Amino acid sequence: MADPFEPTIMAFLCKWCSSAGSDLAGVSRIKYPHNVVPITVMCSGSVSPMYILDAFKKGADGVLVSGCHPGDCHYIKGNYYARRRMALMKELLEYVGLEPERFRMSWVSAAEGVKYARLIEAFVEELKPLGPQTKLKRMVS
Amino acid sequence: MEKILTKQALPRWIEQLDAYQIYAPVREQEGWKYAIVDTPDSVTLDYPNTVLSLKSILFPQREVFLEFHSQNGRDLEVEELLPGDAQSVIFGVRPCDAKAISLMDKVFGGDYIDNYYWKRRNQTRLIGLACNEPVSPDCFCNAVDGAPYSTEGLDILMTDLGDRYFLESVTEKGEELLAVEDDLFQEAGKKDQKAVKDLRSGAEKKFERKIPELQNMPEILANLFDSDFWEQESMSCIRCGICTYLCPSCHCFDINDEVETAAPLKGVRVRTWDTCQFPDFTMHSSGHNPRSDRAARLRQRVSHKYRYFPEQYDAFLCTGCGRCIDKCPVGIDIVEVLNKAVDYEG
């Protein structure tokens, strides 16, 4: 029997909240799936739509953008910009036919290790039935 | 060899050519393109001209040269990838597009033989369709040493005589294609030859666009090299690649390594079309760009076709298909530019 499909998630986590939240999940020894590749960014507001496209292009099965809760941004308002931009990005990706489950945004604070772990768990479960993401994946050869 | 083929018999002829991959113009939305056809019945030769020229088949926009991969990041395995071995026949080639291929033959077959181009070229037979009238108001083949029934670059030329085609083989490859089942073709008679002759002289007269002093163009353009003329004519140019990408004879390209996965390393080396109309075409790694403005770029496009190429190969690098005029988003018209160049005093 073939190995069950394990999706790869590319996660853009802001340095101040979500990345710290994922650290907390780690140091608290909370179990969660190992499918995620975390990339720390300075702020969710610094995540360009191109990062997301590039992640899908490099074969990510799902992409997560996570930042501080509204009002908590280290740069005061970066996550508000992110919220607007990602709303547009999500609409666009779904419009061209990418499965809506493949792109997610969340707010995870530095204290929410448990929330982060559960979030990844749920994301992985949602991605599994979809199988590998091939629509936007780069295939040049 | 001259033969007659009734229009109803065209599918039968194509069926006979089952050893070949058959390409023909196929309708796609508002335009036409060359595509492989599976059913002989679907070949219709009732079309103006394709949006992308014949070069899109013989000199494709993307050509993979080689594939490279490495398991450990040190030892590199490289595999050359030449085009496949399929022999093909392309139907419905307009004489302007075929002539452009003969010009490309000069480029890719000069001091340096381009194996990728020639493998495809040698495996392909071109069956042309003469234009009994200009297919667009922008046509000007007979203004640049061409003709609507030119056989240059073709293996066979077909002429539409209403209910039948007049077939004329130009090369040995063409004769082979006509050497099939006896009752498919009839011998061409005097009457047919006269009909063709009349059509041709009639067609010539229907082309209205002219280029005065064509043979002096290299000199005229040389004298204009430093002139304001180019700034005036290129004012509305938006530097897109339409004129050159749709051109049947433009052949500039770029070569890049494209990586699919970094670890383990896997990728390809590809050739893609490139164009002198893009600002980064001549960008040096120093940051200096010798052709940095639109005037220099228009000058390059026109001069390459009407000065440099004739100086090097004794032929104009333009076959008058009119695509660059028809599709230019801002109405830049190479015939008008050349006409103005002749009269320009400044």
Next chain:
Amino acid sequence: MIDLAALKKEAKQLLKDEKVTYLLGYRQGSNGHRAVPAFIREPEEVEQLTWDPTCTYNLTRYLIDEVRERNSSEEREDRPVGILVKGCDNRAINVLLQEKYLRKEDVHVIGISCEHAGMVDEKKLARELKNQPVMEIEFGEGDRFVVTTEEGKTTISAEKILADRCLECKASYPAGAEVIFGDKVKREFTRPYKGLQEIETLPAGERWAFWKAQFEKCIRCYACRSVCTMCYCDECVVDSIELAVTADTTAEEKARKVRWAERSPVTSENFTFHLTRAMHMAGRCVDCGECERACPVDIPLRLLYAKLARTADKMFDYEAGSDPDQPPLTSSFTMDDPGDFIR
């Protein structure tokens, strides 16, 4: 009906009084019936000016060249450039003003109303006339066009041959322009977002198949980008090198430069280009439709940008180019922007 003579008179006066450096307008093209962009510098050249249903070009595109030139020139030019704008073009100017790319004093806007009609779609016209060559197209009475062919003049209703963008137009005249030629008409037949609705209602799988087929046609000539007023970036994500490379750039810096999209016109790279451009159009695309008209392979690009335009409208109550003083869509926010997609 637009009074072309009055328009010419106004243009001539502007040039005579040296109130503008030059005038961006339309003139008759060289071959056939189409108009082309005109750069008019002398009062006597004003006679070239024309206005007909083939004046599709969004001339604000040339303001980018002008701004670049002004920025790089040492001499300060005080006079503005004169420019003819339709309703959609005027919204493009508003976006440029919003983004502070253009200064109000650098442009003298002459508005033209499309009145009951709009711009003709050449492909629809060819279909309607079964490819008969067209010698002239004029505005007729109301929403009708008068087309001259070898067989004489025929009248065709606007709905049949109008460009899709005009059929979905939201404002047929440049609201807010100081001078407007023609009547401010509210048209009855326009249906904003009609095309978008047709695609939106398809199942996801079919939407993917649709866009995949469209983008696979792309030959990356970048005409959509080149013809677009909004694409004024000095360096585009799809150009391997551009202005960022200077004499001081080291080889290492060059090698490290990210290549977001390869040159190969394959599915993944074409998607990267078009989706990136789409995101850059969010809140900026004024639906002048020039990209779609310029595209040599008929990719329905308007349908892509319309999605984001409508999303901006629905979610953030934002319409591109409607207000030159409003902050741009993606560099602003409100505390209560929708966030229910965030989990």
